[in-house]
Each structure stands twice: as C-alpha cells, then as structure tokens.
Amino acid sequence: MKFEVTILGSSSATPIYNRNPSSQALNVNERLYLIDCGEATQQQMLKYDVKISRIDHIFISHLHGDHYLGLVGLLSSMHLNGRIKPLHLFCPPQLKEIIDLELRCSDTTLQFPINYRFTNPEVPEIILENSDVTVESVPLDHRIPCTGFLFREKKRLRKLLKDRLAELDIPIEYYSALKKGADYTSPTGRLIKNEELTTDSAQPKTYVYCSDTLFNISYFKQISNATLLYHEATFLHNMLERAIETNHTTALQAAEVALQTKAQKLLIGHFSARYKTLNELLEEARSVFPETELAIEGKTFLIGD
Ligand SMILES: [Zn+2]
Ligand SMILES: [Zn+2]
Numbered sequence: 001m002k003f004e005v006t007i008l009g010s011s012s013a014t015p016i017y018n019r020n021p022s023s024q025a026l027n028v029n030e031r032l033y034l035i036d037c038g039e040a041t042q043q044q045m046l047k048y049d050v051k052i053s054r055i056d057h058i059f060i061s062h063l064h065g066d067h068y069l070g071l072v073g074l075l076s077s078m079h080l081n082g083r084i085k086p087l088h089l090f091c092p093p094q095l096k097e098i099i100d101l102e103l104r105c106s107d108t109t110l111q112f113p114i115n116y117r118f119t120n121p122e123v124p125e126i127i128l129e130n131s132d133v134t135v136e137s138v139p140l141d142h143r144i145p146c147t148g149f150l151f152r153e154k155k156r157l158r159k160l161l162k163d164r165l166a167e168l169d170i171p172i173e174y175y176s177a178l179k180k181g182a183d184y185t186s187p188t189g190r191l192i193k194n195e196e197l198t199t200d201s202a203q204p205k206t207y208v209y210c211s212d213t214l215f216n217i218s219y220f221k222q223i224s225n226a227t228l229l230y231h232e233a234t235f236l237h238n239m240l241e242r243a244i245e246t247n248h249t250t251a252l253q254a255a256e257v258a259l260q261t262k263a264q265k266l267l268i269g270h271f272s273a274r275y276k277t278l279n280e281l282l283e284e285a286r287s288v289f290p291e292t293e294l295a296i297e298g299k300t301f302l303i304g305d
Contacts, residue, residue: 001028001029001132001153001156002027002028002029002030003027003028003029003153003205003207003302003303003304004026004027004300004301004302004303005024005025005026005027005207005228005230005267005300005301005303006024006025006026006027006048006050006298006299006300006301007024007269007295007296007297007298007299007300007301008020008023008024008025008041008044008045008048008050008297009021009022009023009024009036009038009040009041009044009297010022010269010270010271010294010295010296010297011038011066011270011271011273012066012212012232012234012248012270012271012272012273013066013272013273014066014273015039015040016273017273017276018297019271019297020038020039020040020041020043020044020297021036021038021039021040021065021066021067021069021070022036022038022061022066022067022211022269022270023035023036023037023038023041023044023070024036024209024230024295025045025048025050025055026151026207028132028133028151028153029132029133031054031056031057031132032050032051032054032055032056032057033055033057033058033059033135033151034055034057034058034059035058035059035061035149035209036059036060036061036067036068036211037058037060037067037068037069037070037071037074038065038066038067038068038069038070039065039066039069039070040070041070041071041074042070042073042074042077044297044298047298048297048298052074052077052078052081053078053081053083055087056085056086056087056088057087057088057090057128058071058074058087058088058089058090058091059090059091059135059149059209060089060090060091060092060095061140061146061147061148061149061209061211061212062092062142062144062145062146062147062212063092063094063095063098063144064143064144064212067211067212068091068095071095071099072098072099072102075087075099075110075114076108078110078112079108079110079111079112082111083111083112084111084112085112086112086113086114086115087112087113087114087115088114088115088117088128089114089115089116089117090117090118090119090127090128090135090137090149091116091117091118091119092118092119092121092145093116093118096116096118099114119137119145119147120137120139120147121139121140121145121146121147122139123139124136124137124138124139124222125137131154132153132154133151133152133153133154134151134152134154135149135150135151135152136149136150136152136222137149137150138150138208138210138219138222138223139218139219140210140211140212140213140216140219141213141214141216141218141219141247142212142213142214142247143246143247146212146213148208148209148210148211148213148219148223149208149209150206150207150208150209150222150223150226151206151207151208151209152204152205152206153204153205153206154204155201155204156201156202156204157179157180157201158178158179158180158181158194158198158199158200158201159179159198159199159200159201160175160178160179160197160198161196161197161198161199164196164197165178165197168184168186168192168197170184170186170192170197178194178197178198179198181194181198182194184197205227205228205303205304206225206226206227206228206303207226207227207228207230207303208223208226208228208229208230208231208263209230210223210229210230210231210232210257211230211231211232211269211270212232212234212247212248212249212270213232213247213248213249214243214244214247214248214249215243215249215250215253215256215257217260220257220260220261223261223263224261224262225261225262225263225264226261226263226264227263227264227265227303227304228263228264228265228266228267228301228303228304229257229258229261229263229265229266229267230266230267230268230269230295231249231254231257231258231266231267231268232248232249232254232268232269232270233249233250233251233253233254233268233269233270233271233281233285234246234248234249234250234270234271234272235248235249235250235251235272235274236250236251236252236275236280236281236284237250237251237252237253237284239272239274248270250284251268251280251281251282251284251285252284252285252287252288254266254268254285255268255284255285255286255287255288255289255292256288256289258288258289258291258292259288259289263289263291264291264304265291265292265293265301266285266289266291266292266293267292267293267294267295267301268281268282268285268292268293268294268295269294269295278294281294282294
C-alpha cells in the first residue's frame with residue numbers, strides 16, 4: 001500500500017529563496033490528503049503533478065497565514081473546475097468564518113459541499129477514520145490554537161501460510177476468516193490454531209506532522225514511535241531565545257523530539273527566511289538524530305521501508 005508524502009512548501013512566514021509556505025500532499029493507498037495550504041500551494045501542485053481533483057481531505061494546523069492563505073484560491077479553483085463531490089476540511093472553527101466571508105463578498109455559492117470537522121487544540125481526538133487510515137489531531141503549543149496531525153495506517157489482515165494450508169487441505173472458503181484471526185476445525189473435529197496457519201501482518205506505519213510549536217513534552221507521548229516524523233525547525237539553536245519568544249522550535253530541539261519519542265526518521269521544515277541555505281540546520285539536527293532529512297519542495301518521502 002502506498003504511503004508517502006510530497007513536500008509542496010517548507011518556508012515559514014513568507015515565500016523566499018524559491019521556498020513557499022507550508023503544504024504537503026500525503027498519499028495513502030492512492031488517496032491524497034492535503035496538509036496545510038500556504039500561499040502558492042496550487043502552483044506547487046501543478047508543478048509537482050498533484051491533481052486538485054484527487055484531494056478530498058484538507059487538514060489545516062492553525063490560522064497563521066503561512067498555513068492557510070492558499071486555501072480560498074484552491075477552493076475557488078475546485079468550484080470553477082466543476083467539482084461537485086464533498087470536500088472534508090479539518091481546521092480551527094474560525095476558518096469557516098473566513099471562508100464564509102470571502103464567499104459572501106464575492107457572491108459565490110460553491111457547487112460542492114464543505115464538511116467541516118473543527119479541531120480541538122486542548123485534547124487529542126480521532127478526527128477521521130476510513131478503510132486506509134486513522135487520523136488524530138495533536139494539540140501543539142503555539143501562539144494561537146494549533147494542532148498537528150497523526151496519520152496511522154489501518155492494521156492489515158494476517159498473512160496466510162499458503163504451503164501449510166495446502167498441506168492440511170484447508171478449503172479456500174475459510175481463508176477470509178483465517179486472515180481475520182479465526183482458528184480452523186477440520187471435518188474430523190481437529191482444532192488447528194490460527195498461529196499455525198497465518199503470520200501477523202507488519203505493524204501499522206505512522207506519519208506525524210508537527211507545525212508550529214514550542215518544544216514541549218506535552219505532545220511527546222501521543223506521537224511516539226512515528227515511522228516518519230515531520231517537525232518544524234524554524235531556527236538554529238543559537239536563536240533559541242527567538243524560538244521561545246515566537247513559540248517555535250530549533251533544529252536541535254526537533255532532533256531531540258525525534259530522539260525522545262523514538263521516531264524512525266525525522267523530516268525538518270518551516271525554515272526561517274534568515275537561512276538562505278539549509279545545510280547548517282540539517283547538520284545541527286543530525287548531530288543529535290542522524291536519520292534526519294530536509295523537507296525539500298518537490299521531494300517525495302516514503303513512510304517506512
Ligand atoms: Zn508557520
Ligand atoms: Zn504559526
């Protein structure tokens with residue numbers, strides 16, 4: 001099953017040095033989930049071949065402009081492209097007011113419904129569950145209410161030991177029950193335990209998106225053991241005071257989060273405009289957590305494997 005994320009924007013605050021504000025397209029089993037929608041997200045989608053029509057779920061972490069100013073434009077394009085299928089929007093409640101105002105002022109009635117699911121910045125909640133994935137909101141510590149998002153693959157069915165099944169002559173119609181964990185009783189009454197006939201499927205993988213936040217252990221437990229952790233790393237650690245003042249994280253701290261929460265891999269982004277090149281941020285993070293990569297726009301990262 002496909003589980004990968006494409007970076008569309010990795011800049012904090014303003015577009016600069018060819019970097020654009022936050023946005024990512026997550027592909028889970030060929031369904032696309034858009035995470036944050038900074039200015040230029042549409043252009044980035046065109047550039048990196050992320051089809052607008054394939055987006056049915058959009059997650060907005062918070063209402064600083066670098067995380068949502070591209071959204072109304074995107075909704076407008078969906079409308080003009082003749083979209084009629086519903087769009088699911090996970091966001092702070094005030095975003096609905098902003099969208100409603102924009103639509104009212106332009107006398108626009110969207111052709112498609114928006115199903116809102118408002119995030120709660122105080123407690124983690126399961127905000128979406130379908131056959132591929134469960135999504136939890138992750139309360140973060142920012143200047144305004146902000147949540148990250150945790151995407152967890154659904155647990156797969158058990159794997160059949162085909163040779164063993166053939167050996168024991170087990171009829172095909174029992175396979176689906178065996179995959180779900182059932183034992184098998186032969187026509188002569190012999191009980192064969194499921195563990196003899198199947199093996200466990202791989203552990204579900206997780207993708208965690210944390211932007212923007214102060215380094216705070218309050219969210220560590222919820223995001224622990226991430227297969228891939230995206231964490232904001234706005235500044236180098238010599239700017240720690242500025243990071244604390246603005247409720248952001250340094251590259252060193254992002255690496256510390258990955259280390260303490262036992263992430264398998266770390267992706268850092270949300271780079272400050274003060275850094276023209278990003279090597280120092282990468283080196284700083286890798287000094288604590290070697291499995292770190294930069295969230296470079298246009299790059300796709302596999303989650304696991
Ligand atoms: Zn931001
Ligand atoms: Zn912010």
